[in-house]
Amino acid sequence: MKKRHLLAPGPTPVFPDALLAMARPILYHRGPEYEVLLGRVREGLRYLFQTKNEVLLFTSSGTGGMEGAVINTLSPGDRALVIRSGKFGERWGEICEAYGLQPQYIDVEWGRAVEPDTVAAALAADPAIKAVFATHTESSTGVLHDIEAIARIVGKTPAILVVDAIMSLGVADLPMDAWGVDIVVGGSQKGLMIPPGLAFCAVSEKAWAMVRQSRLPKFYFNFQAERKSLEKNQNTFTPAVSLVMALHESLAAIRTEGLTALFARHDRLARATRAGVRALGLELFADPPTPALTAVAAPQGIEAGAIVKTLRNVHGITISGGQAQLKGKIFRLAHLGYADESDVVLCLAALERTLSDLGYPVKLGEGVRAAQEVLAQAG
Amino acid sequence: MKKRHLLAPGPTPVFPDALLAMARPILYHRGPEYEVLLGRVREGLRYLFQTKNEVLLFTSSGTGGMEGAVINTLSPGDRALVIRSGKFGERWGEICEAYGLQPQYIDVEWGRAVEPDTVAAALAADPAIKAVFATHTESSTGVLHDIEAIARIVGKTPAILVVDAIMSLGVADLPMDAWGVDIVVGGSQKGLMIPPGLAFCAVSEKAWAMVRQSRLPKFYFNFQAERKSLEKNQNTFTPAVSLVMALHESLAAIRTEGLTALFARHDRLARATRAGVRALGLELFADPPTPALTAVAAPQGIEAGAIVKTLRNVHGITISGGQAQLKGKIFRLAHLGYADESDVVLCLAALERTLSDLGYPVKLGEGVRAAQEVLAQAG
Numbered sequence: 230m231k232k233r234h235l236l237a238p239g240p241t242p243v244f245p246d247a248l249l250a251m252a253r254p255i256l257y258h259r260g261p262e263y264e265v266l267l268g269r270v271r272e273g274l275r276y277l278f279q280t281k282n283e284v285l286l287f288t289s290s291g292t293g294g295m296e297g298a299v300i301n302t303l304s305p306g307d308r309a310l311v312i313r314s315g316k317f318g319e320r321w322g323e324i325c326e327a328y329g330l331q332p333q334y335i336d337v338e339w340g341r342a343v344e345p346d347t348v349a350a351a352l353a354a355d356p357a358i359k360a361v362f363a364t365h366t367e368s369s370t371g372v373l374h375d376i377e378a379i380a381r382i383v384g385k386t387p388a389i390l391v392v393d394a395i396m397s398l399g400v401a402d403l404p405m406d407a408w409g410v411d412i413v414v415g416g417s418q419k420g421l422m423i424p425p426g427l428a429f430c431a432v433s434e435k436a437w438a439m440v441r442q443s444r445l446p447k448f449y450f451n452f453q454a455e456r457k458s459l460e461k462n463q464n465t466f467t468p469a470v471s472l473v474m475a476l477h478e479s480l481a482a483i484r485t486e487g488l489t490a491l492f493a494r495h496d497r498l499a500r501a502t503r504a505g506v507r508a509l510g511l512e513l514f515a516d517p518p519t520p521a522l523t524a525v526a527a528p529q530g531i532e533a534g535a536i537v538k539t540l541r542n543v544h545g546i547t548i549s550g551g552q553a554q555l556k557g558k559i560f561r562l563a564h565l566g567y568a569d570e571s572d573v574v575l576c577l578a579a580l581e582r583t584l585s586d587l588g589y590p591v592k593l594g595e596g597v598r599a600a601q602e603v604l605a606q607a608g
Numbered sequence: 609m610k611k612r613h614l615l616a617p618g619p620t621p622v623f624p625d626a627l628l629a630m631a632r633p634i635l636y637h638r639g640p641e642y643e644v645l646l647g648r649v650r651e652g653l654r655y656l657f658q659t660k661n662e663v664l665l666f667t668s669s670g671t672g673g674m675e676g677a678v679i680n681t682l683s684p685g686d687r688a689l690v691i692r693s694g695k696f697g698e699r700w701g702e703i704c705e706a707y708g709l710q711p712q713y714i715d716v717e718w719g720r721a722v723e724p725d726t727v728a729a730a731l732a733a734d735p736a737i738k739a740v741f742a743t744h745t746e747s748s749t750g751v752l753h754d755i756e757a758i759a760r761i762v763g764k765t766p767a768i769l770v771v772d773a774i775m776s777l778g779v780a781d782l783p784m785d786a787w788g789v790d791i792v793v794g795g796s797q798k799g800l801m802i803p804p805g806l807a808f809c810a811v812s813e814k815a816w817a818m819v820r821q822s823r824l825p826k827f828y829f830n831f832q833a834e835r836k837s838l839e840k841n842q843n844t845f846t847p848a849v850s851l852v853m854a855l856h857e858s859l860a861a862i863r864t865e866g867l868t869a870l871f872a873r874h875d876r877l878a879r880a881t882r883a884g885v886r887a888l889g890l891e892l893f894a895d896p897p898t899p900a901l902t903a904v905a906a907p908q909g910i911e912a913g914a915i916v917k918t919l920r921n922v923h924g925i926t927i928s929g930g931q932a933q934l935k936g937k938i939f940r941l942a943h944l945g946y947a948d949e950s951d952v953v954l955c956l957a958a959l960e961r962t963l964s965d966l967g968y969p970v971k972l973g974e975g976v977r978a979a980q981e982v983l984a985q986a987g
Contacts, residue, residue: 233633235633235634235636237636237638237639239846240634240636240637240846240849242633242634243633243634243850248630248631248632249631251627251630251631251803251850252627252628252630252631253627254612254614254621254622255614255619255621255622255803257614257616257619257926258619258804259616259928260616260920260926288667288668288669288672288804288805288848289667289668289672289828290667290828290845290846290847290848291845291846292827292828292845292846293667293668293828293845296827296828323827324827327825327826327827328825328827329825416846418846418849424630424634424848424849424850424851425637425667425846425847425848425849426667426805426847426848426850426851445825446706446707446708446824446825447706448671448675448702448703448706448707449668449669449671449672449675449829450828466669466670466671466672467618467619467669467670467671467795467797467804468669468804468805469667469669469803469804469805469848469851470619470797470803470804471622471630471803471805471850471851472803472805472848472850541639547636547639549638
């Protein structure tokens with residue numbers, strides 16, 4: 230017998246109460262029970278997004294929410310600024326281009342965060358820019374961007390700031406209203422501890438003003454229609470009811486834990502993981518790193534794919550390798566959502582064994598020891 | 609204690625094996641186990657759609673699949689023909705118009721099916737029409753359209769036939785390849801007996817030729833990208849993994865029952881329901897009726913909404929009322945998916961009690977008796 234552990238950056242393991250909720254008889258999405266449930270979910274999402282705004286809900290992967298954020302705010306010919314520092318920053322650009330927009334790009338070395346000053350310079354150079362598309366945690370590199378600083382810059386202009394927060398919603402702090410972020414896109418399968426299939430878009434008043442003017446075509450991902458429906462505790466189109474039932478459970482759990490404790494837990498797991506990885510002599514890939522996952526450079530002479538495969542086939546642990554230009558070069562250990570100290574410990578222990586199997590010189594126990602020292606600290 | 613019964617036209621009750629599948633630990637969508645599962649799901653979908661074509665899979669409600677069928681086949685300025693005989697026929701038109709197309713409409717009285725000859729006449733009058741958008745079962749009226757006859761007509765022209773089969777996929781026979789339908793759109797929450805959240809688009813070679821030329825903008829619902837991913841047993845974007853796990857179970861159950869038995873079961877439940885309704889002196893609304901649901905005209909002096917509410921609040925049974933222009937005028941009893949004789953019997957029994965409560969003269973037992981006589985017949 231081999232236990233299986235899912236430590237990839239999404240989908241993350243599903244919270245047991247959410248699994249059970251999905252096994253209950255399904256609710257009718259036009260009935261009174263569902264309306265009560267959706268009302269509570271709307272409240273819970275506002276708490277999670279730290280906003281007074283309505284958080285729109287779509288049945289789709291997170292990418293659908295990203296597409297919605299582009300097509301509901303912009304019009305043909307509009308200027309946009311896209312920050313690209315990995316595969317998901319690139320996705321903002323691909324969506325814009327699919328709709329005939331020609332965004333300006335800020336290209337950042339993969340593994341690094343954008344310098345907020347370069348955003349200020351780009352906006353100053355082109356005052357016609359209507360929207361800045363950024364990424365909170367770039368999943369492909371494990372970097373956390375300084376959204377607070379970027380929001381301060383964009384907030385002084387007529388442009389809106391749109392942030393892909395799919396990877397670290399409920400993991401890294403992103404107080405939307407306090408920082409002045411205009412659209413935050415989230416997904417269900419990361420910090421929310423439920424399966425993929427729901428995308429979220431929280432939209433500020435500044436962004437709604439643009440939504441009312443937007444002329445790019447849209448139907449399924451229509452922000453105005455969905456807002457109108459949600460205000461009646463309805464969805465425009467048949468929603469993924471079982472996922473909304475699961476979401477209701479996970480939002481309740483998040484509220485019980487509290488955002489402060491939630492962010493502290495993730496920070497602690499991330500610091501412990503990084504300490505363990507460094508103690509094994511490995512190099513961290515991301516600077517600055519996200520609390521959602523730890524990207525590690527594969528050591529000289531070992532293909533990252535071999536580490537991923539050995540962890541899965543020999544130790545029952547699913548992690549992720551690198552994507553696109555990082556394929557074979559990095560591997561990514563996730564520690565978010567329904568995750569605690571035991572996950573960090575078992576992951577590092579298996580990593581030690583794996584590296585040893587692959588011929589990398591490792592002192593067994595060193596990674597776990599270093600992580601333990603972080604975990605033993607208060608807070 | 610009151611048992612709850614969901615007899616609305618979707619979501620339908622979830623098949624127990626599918627509920628249990630969703631409660632299992634989630635699979636990583638880039639791992640080998642999921643690839644094996646998706647490979648089997650692709651095979652199962654081909655069986656269900658009766659096609660050799662690839663059946664594309666999107667995480668969205670069925671409407672997302674409908675939007676995909678429009679934006680992946682047409683280009684700005686293209687001529688299209690939309691058959692409108694209810695709320696879902698109207699949706700085809702709304703999607704086309706959202707993308708700047710000005711389709712030609714065939715408007716059919718709600719409760720009736722389109723005359724195939726009018727489709728032939730419209731195509732003859734405008735040979736530039738590139739796509740005909742039709743509905744198999746119009747959920748809002750309970751009508752089943754003669755897709756076989758329409759396909760024969762459209763098949764003689766360069767136009768493609770796109771059919772919304774969401775309501776009766778796996779309920780009413782629709783042999784895509786044999787009839788020559790070009791795109792069939794399905795959803796997960798009807799005959800497939802799993803929760804909403806997955807849309808399906810089966811696409812013929814004739815349609816693929818148009819897809820390659822299509823210039824309407826698209827990103828999330830991109831047919832070519834999804835086909836390429838599926839051929840590697842992958843999805844382009846993170847799929848609703850738990851729903852795919854559930855789908856795997858329901859497709860296996862459908863294959864075990866077999867399509868012939870599946871269609872016969874639904875036909876039998878529908879005939880029994882109609883016999884029961886008529887025996888109570890009520891009038892059927894749809895002609896010809898679908899085997900998926902029975903639309904019933906509310907009797908003189910009784911609001912359909914009162915019947916829906918009494919069934920729900922007093923008898924624990926969720927059915928649907930009328931939508932749009934039919935609000936208050938009809939109610940709809942569903943008998944599809946995870947449904948059998950017992951559902952028909954308990955529904956009619958509760959309907960008798962409800963009508964009696966609301967002052968409609970009813971001989972208790974008459975509806976059930978008439979249904980029983982149909983159910984007692986062989987086959």
